[in-house]
Structures are given as C-alpha cells and as structure tokens.
Amino acid sequence: MxxxxxxxxxxxxxxxxxxxxxxxxxxxxxxxxxxxxxxxxxxxxxxxxxxxxxxxxxxxxxxxxxxxxxxxxxxxxxxxxxxxxxxxxxxxxxxxxxxxxxxxxxxxxxxxxxxxxxxxxxxxxxxxxxxxxxxxxxxxxxxxxxxxxxxxxxxxxxxxxxxxxxxxxxxxxxxxxxxxxxNRNSVAVLSGTEGADDLQKLGTDIFTYFGLGCRSVSKIYVPKDYNFDHFYQGIYSFKTVIDHHKYANNYDYNKAVYLMSDVQILDNNFLLLKEDKGFASPIGCLFYETYETVEELNSNLQKEKEALQCVLSNLEITNALPFGISQKPSLDDYADGVDTLKFLSTL
Incomplete structure (x- = not known):
C-alpha cells in the first residue's frame, strides 16, 4: 500500500x-x-x-x-x-x-x-x-x-x-x-498520591521545550492541603533548566515582579509556583489551583476544553493522558482537535 x-x-x-x-x-x-x-x-x-x-x-x-x-x-x-x-x-x-x-x-x-x-x-x-x-x-x-x-x-x-x-x-x-x-495550554491534575516516577514523567511534560509549547503543562490542579514539597522533590532532576540563560532571565524577571507585587509564590530556585485561575503561566512559573472533588473539576475542565490542548492525570478525568507523553503526539493527535487530513481530503 x-x-x-x-x-x-x-x-x-x-x-x-x-x-x-x-x-x-x-x-x-x-x-x-x-x-x-x-x-x-x-x-x-x-x-x-x-x-x-x-x-x-x-x-x-x-x-x-x-x-x-x-x-x-x-x-x-x-x-x-x-x-x-x-x-x-x-x-x-x-x-x-x-x-x-x-x-x-x-x-x-x-x-x-x-x-x-x-x-x-x-x-x-x-x-x-x-x-x-x-x-x-x-x-x-x-x-x-x-x-x-x-x-x-x-x-x-x-x-x-x-x-x-x-x-x-x-x-x-x-x-x-x-x-x-x-492559544491553547495543557494542564495536569494531581491526586496527591503520585509516586516519584509519575512526577518525573510530569516534569518532562512541564520542562521539555522550556514550557513553550501548547502541549507543555503550564498549570496543575491539586487537592486542598497538597504537599508541594513532594512535587518539588519529584521534579528536582530538572534543576539544570536554570542553567539556560534565557530561561533563567525569565525566571528571575517573573520572580522579581511577583515579589515586588507582594504576590505569594512557592520557589525551589528553578520553578515558581503561583496560585492562579489562568492557564498560561509565564516561563519559569507554573500556575496551580486547588479542587474540592474530581467530579466538579472534571466538569469545569470540560467547560474549558476549547482552551486546553492536553489534560494529564491518573484520575478519572475525561480524555486524560498519562503523565510523560504530552510532548510525544501521534500522527492522528491533531492540534486543537481539528482533523487536518479530513480537512485536506475534502478540498
């Protein structure tokens, strides 16, 4: 054939x-x-x-x-x-x-x-x-x-x-x-029970291409009272990202802006975490938001699906992908969910 x-x-x-x-x-x-x-x-x-x-x-x-x-x-x-x-x-x-x-x-x-x-x-x-x-x-x-x-x-x-x-x-x-x-962004939903391997894979989804792609995770959803130390430990192997001068410049700039504006942030010296309802976090920063129930969050994500490229999770989230594969799309994994070949075959 x-x-x-x-x-x-x-x-x-x-x-x-x-x-x-x-x-x-x-x-x-x-x-x-x-x-x-x-x-x-x-x-x-x-x-x-x-x-x-x-x-x-x-x-x-x-x-x-x-x-x-x-x-x-x-x-x-x-x-x-x-x-x-x-x-x-x-x-x-x-x-x-x-x-x-x-x-x-x-x-x-x-x-x-x-x-x-x-x-x-x-x-x-x-x-x-x-x-x-x-x-x-x-x-x-x-x-x-x-x-x-x-x-x-x-x-x-x-x-x-x-x-x-x-x-x-x-x-x-x-x-x-x-x-x-x-514009589209990608998000991840954490349960709080992820192991080191899960968070390592999630780190790939976050840091590959310095977070510049629409398939790069720019926000995480976490349960209330989530232990962010566990998250930071899981992504620590990506610390060398700060050695890249363009990434470091963005990280330093955004950190300075947040501190001067009295915005509460978490920091591990290579990734800022900021609580925010938006999806598009700046380079060097990852937004986060807490959720009450998986069912409610899933419903809210469905309402926002036109703004999202990928959702990654081990939980029962509609169309969720496993951690670690957002940056490895297959040929039929079309951007924005629009079937390019179907469009081209009907011209």
Whole structure:
C-alpha cells in the first residue's frame, strides 16, 4: 500500500535520517548527517531556545512516526482523492522546533501543493528538511514552496498563532477554506498520591521545550492541603533548566515582579509556583489551583476544553493522558482537535 502514496518514501527516508542522526550512526548518508549536525548548531545560534537537547528530542519524536507503517496506517483512514491538488498556504508558528512539520507533511501526503510561510524563529530546520526531501524526490520541487514574504495565490489556509493573530487570520483568510489555531495550554491534575516516577514523567511534560509549547503543562490542579514539597522533590532532576540563560532571565524577571507585587509564590530556585485561575503561566512559573472533588473539576475542565490542548492525570478525568507523553503526539493527535487530513481530503 505504501507504494501507492506519492512522496511517502521521501518522508520515510527523512525519518531514517533523523533516527540515525540521534543514534550517532554516521555509516549511512554521511554527507546529510554532517549537514544536519551543522543545521542543529545554526538553528541553536539563530534561536536560543532551540538547544541541541530540545532539537534532538523533536527529531527523535519525528523519527518514531515517520515510518512506512505509521504513515500508511494514518493515511489509509482517509478517502484522499487520487487526482487533486490545491495550493494550501501554511502559516507556521516557531515556538518549538519543527512545530509546523505536521501540517507540512499532511498537505504534501494528501496530494496538495504547499506554500509554507516560515516563522523567523524556526526557518533553519525547515529549510534543511525541504532540501533533503527534494534531493530524494525530484517531483517535490514542484509541490513545495517556502517563503517569508506575503502569501499569495492559494486555495486554502492552515494558520497557527496567538489569540491576537487569530483574529487577524480570521479577517484576512475567512473567505478561504481554513484551519485557524489560537492559544491553547495543557494542564495536569494531581491526586496527591503520585509516586516519584509519575512526577518525573510530569516534569518532562512541564520542562521539555522550556514550557513553550501548547502541549507543555503550564498549570496543575491539586487537592486542598497538597504537599508541594513532594512535587518539588519529584521534579528536582530538572534543576539544570536554570542553567539556560534565557530561561533563567525569565525566571528571575517573573520572580522579581511577583515579589515586588507582594504576590505569594512557592520557589525551589528553578520553578515558581503561583496560585492562579489562568492557564498560561509565564516561563519559569507554573500556575496551580486547588479542587474540592474530581467530579466538579472534571466538569469545569470540560467547560474549558476549547482552551486546553492536553489534560494529564491518573484520575478519572475525561480524555486524560498519562503523565510523560504530552510532548510525544501521534500522527492522528491533531492540534486543537481539528482533523487536518479530513480537512485536506475534502478540498
């Protein structure tokens, strides 16, 4: 079945390159391995949040899903017409490495042409990926256009941004078939009985990409009289996050603002905890809120589901994910819950 999906093999090769690179296996595609090494360095120099560790995390995650079996299983669910090709504009975010790659893959493998407006924060890695794909599939040169200029001549739009840019997108792109994504956050619900392993996994959900992604946990719900010492002990292994200068600057700034404003905070010298009903905590800070009953909290979270990307918990919370996997979405785990391939297959 895989040979019936145009361009699939190029993406499988890309997944193999990522895997070999993460395994430091230079026996295959030595030239591309060397170029990717340089690209990771340049990407980190261009965007200080794109550390080697975080870029490698992204590459490993993509390597696991860019396989023939995974891609074929994902695509075969949809009735994608054999002969159709619209020009689909993608306005990419740049908050974490390769955050726009899923939309990019979806458009290409559903048979459309992609016009990708790259974020200035994540253009280095995407340029590398497109160069590799075109090297391995000549026909992709006709299907892929990258730009940092104003978009023009397209049939549909997929745009990702903030609530403010979302209103702009609605105004300018509302007349086209579109997917427009806005701010979302992720939360975790704790029972107070989590073990060290649970909290270690939750730490991955909180600190991966420095908390910059919509799948990064930015708030926790805890029962009344929760022991925060237990929480801090469970995430202590992530203390080296404070060694990153951009994270440290944000942590110091937010701590100073809270202290000068007489805001009560908890602090372990690398993560601030602030009681707050909001979802979007600043970098270096995690909001928390207490709850009375799981049933009441579950009902409240359902009312807020349009603002939430992921909910993580071991409790009986609707659609809750286990700790430790929020940053490892599968191909069919669509941003904002909007089925991108279904949208593309009906254009």
């Amino acid at each position: 895989a040979d019936q999906i145009p361009h699939l093999e190029a993406f499988v090769k890309l997944g193999n390159l990522f895997q070999n690179f993460c395994d430091n296996d230079t026996s295959k595609e030595e030239n591309w391995h060397h170029r990717l090494t340089e690209t990771v360095i340049v990407a980190g120099n261009h965007n200080g949040w794109f550390t080697k560790e975080n870029v490698l995390f992204a590459l490993k995650s993509w390597a696991k899903v860019l396989t023939s079996d995974s891609l074929t299983t994902w695509l075969n669910i949809y009735n994608i017409p054999a002969e159709h090709s619209k020009r689909v504009a993608i306005i990419m975010a740049g908050n974490i490495p390769l955050v726009g790659l899923h939309d990019f893959i979806s458009v290409v493998l559903s048979g459309h042409q992609v016009i990708a407006k790259l974020s200035s924060n994540d253009k280095v890695l995407m340029h590398f990926i497109v160069a590799y794909l075109k090297e391995n599939d000549d026909l992709l040169s006709q299907k892929i256009t990258l730009t940092e200029d104003k978009l023009g001549d397209f049939d549909a739009v997929i745009a990702t941004g903030s609530n403010n840019t979302g209103r702009y997108f609605d105004y300018y792109f509302g007349k086209y078939p579109n997917i427009i994504r806005k």
